[in-house]
Amino acid sequence: MKKFLSRIVPLFVLIFFIQACSEDEECRLDRYVVAYVHFYSVSISETGELNFNVLTTDSLTVYGLGIDSLLVDSMRVSSIGLPLNKFSTLSEFIFEINGVKDTVSIPYEVENEFLSFECGYLTTFYLDSLNVSSTNNYIDSLRVEVREVNTENVGHIKIYHTSQ
C-alpha cells in the first residue's frame, strides 16, 4: 500500500501542474481589420507623361461621419487604416487633408467567419469597387486596388491628388 501511495502522490502533483497550465486561452491570430488608404500625387511632366508619387500630407484629420472620435488628428502621413462599420454596408469618412475637407464613401459586403474558440469571429469586408467614391475638393479620384479587406496590410484604396 505504501508503494502504491508513493506512486499516486506524484500523480496528483502532476495533475495540479497540468491544471495550472491549462488556463491558456489567448488568441494568437491578428484580428485587426482595416481598409488601408494610400495617398498619391499625380503630376504631368513636360513630355506629357503622368507621374505618380507617394503623397505625404502636411496635415491629415480623419473621422467617421457622425462619430466624434478622430482616427488621426493633424498627422503627416502617406497612408491610413479605416475601420469599416461591421453593422452596415456603407461607411463614410470625413478626410481633412491640408485643411480641405472631402467625404469618402465606401460601400461593401460583410462576412463573419468563426475562427476558433480563442479568437471568436473575424469580420471580412468585400469592397464594392465600382461604387467607392468621394467629393472632389482635395481628392481628384480614387481607385480600389484590393477588394478583400482582411487582416493583411495591403493598399486597398488609392487616393489621387493632382499637384500643380
Add this chain to the structure above:
Amino acid sequence: MKVDLWQGFKVEIDAFSAIMSIADDETYSFEGNIQFNLKEKYFPILEIGVAGVNKTSKSGFDFKTNGLFSRIGFDYNLLAPNEPDVSIRKYFFVGARYGFSNFSYDIKNVTITDDYWGGSTTIAPMTYKTYQHWLEVVAGIRVEIFKNIFLGWNVRRKILLGKEKDGEITPYFIPGIGVKSMGNWDINYTIGYKF
C-alpha cells in the same frame, strides 16, 4: 526460451484521464483499451474513449463538444519475455498509435462588437462537424501487482495529421487529444486485468 505466440489478452482502463475529468469541471475524457500479448513481445492494441468539453470562453461564448475516439497500434516489449512461472511480470515498452475522431462542436452566444462605430450583435448558434486524426509515439511500463492485475504508466507524444483546410481551424478540443493549447504530451496511468 521458446515462447508460444498466444499469451492471452489484457483489458485496461486509464485512471489518469478519469481523475483529470473529476478534477476539471469543464473537460472530461474516459478511455480504455484491449491488447493482445503475442510472444510476450508484440502487443497489438485498440484504445477506445469518449471525451468532451463544455466551456464558456473569456469573451463570453459557449463551446460544447462530445465525441468518441479510437486509436489502433502496437507496443513492443524491450525486456526479455517473462518466465511462465514468474510472480511479478514486467514490461517496458515503446509503441505507436494511429488515432482518429469524428465529432461536432456547438458554439453559442458569440457576440460581435464594433469598437469604432459602436454596436454589438449576437450570432445564431452554430454546429461544426469535423474529422481529425493523429499519430502517437508511446513509451511506458506495466507491472503485475497482484495475480493478473497490472498497473502501468506511459507517456505519449501526439502529432496531429492533416493540414487545416481553407477557412477551417483546428478545434479548441479534440476527443482523444484534449485541449489543443495544452500541448501534445499526454500521460496514462492504467489499471489492467489479464485474461
